[in-house]
Amino acid sequence: MSVSAPTPAARLPVDRQPAATELAERAARYAALEWLSRPVWVFDIDGQCVHWANTPALAVWNASTLAELCGRDMGHDMSESVAQRLAQYQSDFVLRGNTSFNEQWTLYPGGVPVSLNVRFSGHRLPDGRMSMLCEGEPVGVVPPESLRSVEALLHTAVMITLYSQSGEALYRNPAARAVVLSPGERLQDRIGNPAAFAALSRSLEQQGVATLTLAVRTPQGDRWHELSARRCNDAITGQDAVLVSEADISAIKHTEERANFQSLHDVLTGLPNRAHFTQRFARAMEEARAQSMEAALLLINLDHFKDVNDTLGHAAGDELLVALSQRLRHTRHGTEVLARWGSDEFLVLLTSPRIRADLDALHERISVALAAPLSVAGTPLCVTSSMGVALYPQDGDTIEILLRNAGLAMHAAKERGRNTLVYFDGSLAEIARNRTELEKELRQALEREEFEVYYQPRVDVATNTLRAVEALVRWNHPRLGVVLPAQFIPACESMGLIGQLGLWVLAQAAHQQVAWAAQGFDLVVSVNLSPRQFASPDLLHDITGVLRQAGVNPARMELEITESMLLGEDQHVLGVMRELSALGLTMALDDFGTGYSNLAYLQRFPIHTLKIDKTFIQDTDANRSLAELIVSLSTLMKLTAVAEGVETQEQLDWVAKRGIAQYQGYLYARPMPVQALTDWLLSHPPKP
Known part of the structure; x- marks a missing residue:
């Protein structure tokens, strides 16, 4: 496995190039290394340039003179991964003292790839900054570190593929090979969606990196993958390439979908919950206003439900709620929104050009559906409900006001003997007056x-x-x-x-x-x-x-x-x-x-x-x-x-x-x- 370290032909500005006297001092300082037959150079990590190099190193870097090599701006097109690795070296040299690293690197002097086994060690510059001494050897016996990196690449679950600029796969690790439908699959085939591929290409062109979450077809079926792509160079040809890694996030996506469903639906009955109902209410009000229709909130509260829990147990109460929610579903004619609002409360949103007639018909259907005998925990039951209605816009123009007024009407239905429907009207003003008294007492309570x-x-x-x-x-x-x-x-x-x-x-x-x-x-x-x-x-x-x-x-x-x-x-x-x-x-x-x-x-x-x-x-x-x-x-x-x-x-x-x-x-x-x-x-x- 090679690590790309592209070296551009760009040079530092003239005023940043080392003076002749400085070059002479460097040559004298490293005179003992000049006669080595292998390439040796000192790299200034902070300055991102070569500080000194012997004659074999000048040949490796395709430099005519030391001054010319030291004047090159190595950081001009340096990849982020290489920069991060150099920073890691520098930190390790400072913290661990006499330590060294051996890796196989591919250099690109003048765009021509040169592969070396390089030994890196820490080296203090005269001003005290930590640089590194680089000793190169032609690629021969692969050092242990390279073997380990290859092994990691082979056995990782992350799918890694190197693509050419035109999209052909130049290399796949085993994990990547196992999830393609054919060996000739190209990057654009992998992504599938032309719009998504175009977006990825733009991001690579503009930023050099791209990330995409997508559904992909694999021999194991459709899976969700998170794909990360980065521009790089092919270590063999030196040509532009794209390195892609993929991670299978199907389990996370399925959990997310399940969580999203459960966040919008009641766990027990499967009906929409408050959050879902609130979203639907906003859309329904927009449609009602656009079509000049009326709307209504119908609050349904089961009569004597607490008695079921107290006598038959909460499991029986849950069984009853599930059964009744199914019956309520069947009372809709397609336009109503039904939700479970609380323990034994259900809420219906209805829009209609003839709201009163449709509400009365819905009330009749609900009453008949709920009253049909059923057995819960081996006990026959007959269920009734008390219902309160608030009309839009006359009884309120927000969900909060309509809910409050529907609740007042529902409590009035309870007080009138249950098993009935009450519309909110001015006769419920006494409840509002009681609330006013409560507010007065609350203000006094603070004082x-x-x-x-x-x-x-x-x-x-x-x-x-x-x-x-x-x-x-x-x-x-x-x-x-x-x-x-x-x-x-x-x-x-x-x-x-x-x-x-x-x-x-x-x-x-x-x-x-x-x-x-x-x-x-x-x-x-x-x-x-x-x-x-x-x-x-x-x-x-x-x-x-x-x-x-x-x-x-x-x-x-x-x-x-x-x-x-x-x-x-x-x-x-x-x-x-x-x-x-x-x-x-x-x-x-x-x-x-x-x-x-x-x-x-x-x-x-x-x-x-x-x-x-x-x-x-x-x-x-x-x-x-x-x-x-x-x-x-x-x-x-x-x-x-x-x-x-x-x-x-x-x-x-x-x-x-x-x-x-x-x-x-x-x-x-x-x-x-x-x-x-x-x-x-x-x-x-x-x-x-």
Whole structure:
């Protein structure tokens, strides 16, 4: 195997060529080497030029004089791989002292290939810089290093082919030969797609390198390959050539396709999930506006579904959901978009020029389909549903508003005895007034400091050692008692209070981390970051101020974001996350697996931790396939996987068997106020 080291005829500018006195000094310095019969020269790695050469070396380099050879700019057309190799030599000479390397190199003086076995050793120039002494021998006995490189080339799984400029294969290693359909296959045949081949050719012409991911036909069937190409020279003829390496990434592509499908579909029913529905909604609204049609969101909630889970078990509940989702599929007439929205909730998007008539017909079909008797876990069941409808555009022009109003209508259907459909209208204003009252109380709660931060431990699965705590806000309502965040955070989001509340929680958590560290408990404290906070232009300034005021080590603070924040303006999100990481903060992706992220581009973001959503941890083994995929993804990307919502020993055993690093949940500890957790830490100090 030869390493190309093309040498151009280009020369250094006159003012950079060594003066006659300098050449004389060099000749005197290396006089003892001048009489050697083999070619010897000193190469200035930093200057990328020959520093000195004896007479046989001048002949090898096809140079008439030492001055002419030393004046050549060797770096003018030097390939990147050769430059990197020379830099490696220089580093090794500096670090390892008296060391040398033997390799077979092909030089190209004047474009004519000359192959030598060359011994490289470190050599200090008079100014102290490290250069290398090169001693050449005609190619004869191949040194061990060359044999090993040939062996590696023969046995590697990477497919390597050298093509001529016109595309004929000049050489293939065994791995490459095994995947071609015919020995005469050319590079353009390999790529197949003329447009792709043209793009690759342009990249090679303009940049000297090219990368392409493509499907290729092989004797083993169609496979996905990542192809990397680089311009080079043929060591035999000296002609321009293209060196191509291919890696089989079929397994990664299939995993990506599966992950992409699962990220857009509900794992249990196979129906579109929230992310998929949201995308379809945007397109449907554009079509509705263009065609002057109305649209509607129909929210379906199964009546008494909780009773099925409580009496027959969650497995029976899952069986029922699968059966009913199939029935709902059959009620569509081709234009409706059906999705599973939540545990026992389904959502239908309908567009029509006669929306009321079509909705009433759809309601009838759904009611008949769901009411047909079925058997679950050996028990006969009859199912009904409560439905709420919000119309576009009169009841709202965004998916958020329409969903809220459809939800209000659905709850009204529940209150009216279930098994009915209710359209959103002004009679539901009382619910809105109640919400207004809640918003008023929330504003007062901030002023009266009624909020309190609880902390839930996060534990190492293998050692049961406390690793971190998650900060969780609670509302100490003067009338209702302790209110959980699910009951007030959505209102804070819609009111614009979440930024103020979120910053307060971060400040409390940062000060508490410092206080615990002073007591000997230097824990990582994780704080949730809401979508509204994340979108704020003042986010970086606010967080920097909190960290500085608290005097906390940013490396001991972790920010948790949800998958939905990775959607939208990708570059903006990436920029914000990089700025937060630059502060020293770590980033966690919360509730991972609920169906928002495109796993294929997740690696672009500076994520350190994936928190697997509790719905997967608390599910049955048969329905945990996505969780296992997430664990594999974490391992591949070297991220810390955290299982959320671990409540039973069986769930912890499953988590441990999958190699998940950490967990949190009621099995270990519930969220606790500061003093309770401090007392707990004093009696159960974390192990180092």
